[in-house]
Amino acid sequence: MNSMLTSLIDILRANWQWIVRGYVLWIILGIIFPAQHRAPLQDPQTVQTLQPQVCVHTDLKDEVDEWKIQRSLQLVREMGATTIVEFFPWAYAEPQDNQYNWSQFDRIINHAHNQGLRIIARLGLVPDWARPSDTTLNYLPEESDEAFTEFAVAFATRYAGRVNDVIIWNEPNLAFEWGYQPIDPLRYTRLLEHVYSRLHQANPNIIVHAGALAPTLEPVGSPHGLNDLIYLESLYEVGAYEFFDALAVHAYGLTQPTDAPPAENELNFRRVELIREIIVRYTDDEAPVFITESGWNDNPSWIHAVTPSRRIANTLDAFEWTQQNSSWVENLCIWILRYPRPTRRYPDNWTLVTSEFQLKPIYYAIQSYARGWESDEELWLPAPTK
Amino acid sequence: MATRPYKIRPHNLLYLGTITLFIIGIFAILFQIGVDKPSLKDIFPAGEVRIGIDATLPPFAFISDNELAGFEITLGEQIGEQIGLPVRFVNMGFDGLYDSLVGEPAQVDLVISRLIIDPLRSGEVYYTRPYFNAGLVLVTEDASQINSMNDIQPDTALAYAYGSRADNEARRWLRRIPPFETRPYEIPTHALDAVRVGDADIALTDSVTARLYLSENPQWQAEIYPVTDELYAIAIRIHDIERWRLIENALTDLFENSTIEQLTDLWF
Numbered sequence: 315m316n317s318m319l320t321s322l323i324d325i326l327r328a329n330w331q332w333i334v335r336g337y338v339l340w341i342i343l344g345i346i347f348p349a350q351h352r353a354p355l356q357d358p359q360t361v362q363t364l365q366p367q368v369c370v371h372t373d374l375k376d377e378v379d380e381w382k383i384q385r386s387l388q389l390v391r392e393m394g395a396t397t398i399v400e401f402f403p404w405a406y407a408e409p410q411d412n413q414y415n416w417s418q419f420d421r422i423i424n425h426a427h428n429q430g431l432r433i434i435a436r437l438g439l440v441p442d443w444a445r446p447s448d449t450t451l452n453y454l455p456e457e458s459d460e461a462f463t464e465f466a467v468a469f470a471t472r473y474a475g476r477v478n479d480v481i482i483w484n485e486p487n488l489a490f491e492w493g494y495q496p497i498d499p500l501r502y503t504r505l506l507e508h509v510y511s512r513l514h515q516a517n518p519n520i521i522v523h524a525g526a527l528a529p530t531l532e533p534v535g536s537p538h539g540l541n542d543l544i545y546l547e548s549l550y551e552v553g554a555y556e557f558f559d560a561l562a563v564h565a566y567g568l569t570q571p572t573d574a575p576p577a578e579n580e581l582n583f584r585r586v587e588l589i590r591e592i593i594v595r596y597t598d599d600e601a602p603v604f605i606t607e608s609g610w611n612d613n614p615s616w617i618h619a620v621t622p623s624r625r626i627a628n629t630l631d632a633f634e635w636t637q638q639n640s641s642w643v644e645n646l647c648i649w650i651l652r653y654p655r656p657t658r659r660y661p662d663n664w665t666l667v668t669s670e671f672q673l674k675p676i677y678y679a680i681q682s683y684a685r686g687w688e689s690d691e692e693l694w695l696p697a698p699t700k
Numbered sequence: 701m702a703t704r705p706y707k708i709r710p711h712n713l714l715y716l717g718t719i720t721l722f723i724i725g726i727f728a729i730l731f732q733i734g735v736d737k738p739s740l741k742d743i744f745p746a747g748e749v750r751i752g753i754d755a756t757l758p759p760f761a762f763i764s765d766n767e768l769a770g771f772e773i774t775l776g777e778q779i780g781e782q783i784g785l786p787v788r789f790v791n792m793g794f795d796g797l798y799d800s801l802v803g804e805p806a807q808v809d810l811v812i813s814r815l816i817i818d819p820l821r822s823g824e825v826y827y828t829r830p831y832f833n834a835g836l837v838l839v840t841e842d843a844s845q846i847n848s849m850n851d852i853q854p855d856t857a858l859a860y861a862y863g864s865r866a867d868n869e870a871r872r873w874l875r876r877i878p879p880f881e882t883r884p885y886e887i888p889t890h891a892l893d894a895v896r897v898g899d900a901d902i903a904l905t906d907s908v909t910a911r912l913y914l915s916e917n918p919q920w921q922a923e924i925y926p927v928t929d930e931l932y933a934i935a936i937r938i939h940d941i942e943r944w945r946l947i948e949n950a951l952t953d954l955f956e957n958s959t960i961e962q963l964t965d966l967w968f
Contacts, residue, residue, distance in 0.1 A: 612863065612864075614864075614888075614906060614908065614909065615757040615758070615760065615814065615908070616756060616757065617756045617757075617758075617762075618756075621861065621863075621864075621886065621887050622861060622862065622863030622864040622867070623861060623862040623863050623864075623884075623885075623886045623887065624886075625863060626862070626863045655820060656818075658815075658816035658818050659794050659814070659815075659816070660794060661794070672868065672872075674863075674868060675862065675863040675864075675867045675868065675871070676863055679863070693862055693884070694862040694884045694885050694886045695883055695884060695885055695890075695894075697885065697886065697890045697893065698885075698890060698893045698894045698896075698897050698899045699897065
């Protein structure tokens with residue numbers, strides 16, 4: 315025993331320089347490549363809320379740090395929201411034909427599921443290999459419908475039971491979102507038709523949402539897009555309703571209050587009621603509506619914004635409106651919880667939480683509403699008498 | 701035969717460092733020789749200064765009677781005058797501002813549109829010195845002794861707009877100093893009204909609102925104290941160092957001859 319100790323000491327003495335070098339190298343490597351914050355899954359959580367319609371759109375697809383994904387989703391649960399909408403880009407999951415990388419999607423879905431949240435997954439964004447080289451990421455050539463469907467089926471199969479809602483594409487009535495191809499409801503219907511039954515085969519419990527249309531007044535022939543009401547009517551005329559189970563809708567209030575009456579030539583929150591009129595006009599088996607993006611912006615200098623106080627009041631009113639119309643509207647999802655990095659412009663004023671995880675007053679207001687912590691006090695004091 | 705190991709000594713390092721710096725210096729001089737100073741035509745090939753703006757942000761840039769107007773429009777014109785070139789404003793949405801500057805081909809030469817200095821953009825743009833600070837400010841009566849968070853006492857009444865950045869900041873202060881009275885109002889001007897009529901001791905608001913309010917109420921003797929920074933600067937593509945230098949110099953001149961101060965007083 316004694317001789318072993320002696321020989322060990324001899325070895326250390328003989329090699330002390332190497333030991334010091336190794337230690338210094340270890341320190342340097344630790345500085346260059348710091349250990350990632352670990353974000354292990356916790357015990358499964360459940361959302362405590364009195365307002366199940368409360369939902370928020372998240373932006374986690376580009377979040378590098380797993381702990382930030384986890385923290386974001388914890389904040390969603392703690393706010394009392396039952397549901398998130400998240401974009402899962404095809405281009406991220408299948409960068410090469412038939413070569414999938416699910417790692418980022420796994421992180422998001424595992425943590426969301428762990429927090430007890432329902433996930434509505436928006437699918438879109440075309441990888442390079444599935445479109446001509448001179449096109450944008452939103453350009454889906456018809457010959458790539460099958461490849462997109464295979465991705466959607468792979469997604470639905472992998473996450474069955476954890477993700478049972480998928481939205482096919484986003485705002486196909488906008489030129490930008492449609493890859494600058496001519497706006498064509500019939501073409502979009504063919505895409506839905508291609509995907510619909512295959513998704514149901516992959517996951518019998520899946521709810522396929524038609525992509526939300528952008529609220530816009532663009533007339534027929536405009537290079538920028540097409541009026542959402544005209545587009546939706548065209549979808550119903552060509553029978554697209556056979557290929558979706560629910561309709562995603564975007565309902566922004568812009569500068570108008572929540573209760574501003576809807577009109578065909580107005581963009582406001584209750585425009586969703588005009589969408590509903592079209593659904594009812596064409597079908598008996600009415601597709602439920604999910605408002606997957608909504609909200610008001612409170613940047614003090616943007617002309618389409620309202621004051622922060624009005625933003626909060628309008629948002630709470632919108633949740634109340636959703637509850638009153640719960641026979642046909644399931645969720646109201648606020649755009650947006652937080653961005654991975656600040657834009658340092660008015661888009662930051664859509665968020666409920668800053669990129670640095672500072673909770674904004676609107677977060678607290680929604681939380682108080684959803685969890686029943688509201689007090690009887692008015693949100694703000696009356697204007698001083700001059 | 702054992703060779704004597706070479707040891708690096710401090711004076712050797714000093715010697716090597718000096719030699720390296722000398723060689724770098726020689727190269728730097730050699731590369732500068734024969735390089736002509738670029739002309740204005742080289743820096744602005746279009747013969748004009750194309751300025752990207754988002755004219756939805758009064759009083760910075762907006763459309764009035766079908767004409768562009770605002771602080772940033774006047775600032776752009778002044779910069780053009782300093783340089784000696786006409787300016788052309790290219791109005792676009794926020795989302796297109798940086799792309800129009802760094803895309804190929806670039807649609808604009810610079811952007812003046814309330815751009816906050818963004819460290820994450822440092823790989824693609826240079827910013828000039830800031831031309832405006834839109835951060836939060838405390839507004840107090842002249843006689844008040846309160847000009848920072850540390851001066852706030854438990855009996856101090858702080859007015860701000862509910863839900864605003866000022867509300868965020870006030871909540872942060874409540875975690876850092878002993879509790880004080882908070883008076884949330886619907887809009888920031890009500891918070892300023894509250895101080896003016898004596899319902900609150902101080903108001904916390906953004907500097908744009910405070911400046912506009914004080915110019916509309918010149919009889920009210922109040923002071924503004926900066927609390928946070930939100931610095932607006934001009935952005936130029938990173939490859940265009942000469943263009944940046946020219947704009948930076950022009951902006952510096954405008955600061956030194958008080959033009960920026962006059963423009964600020966004019967629009968706020």
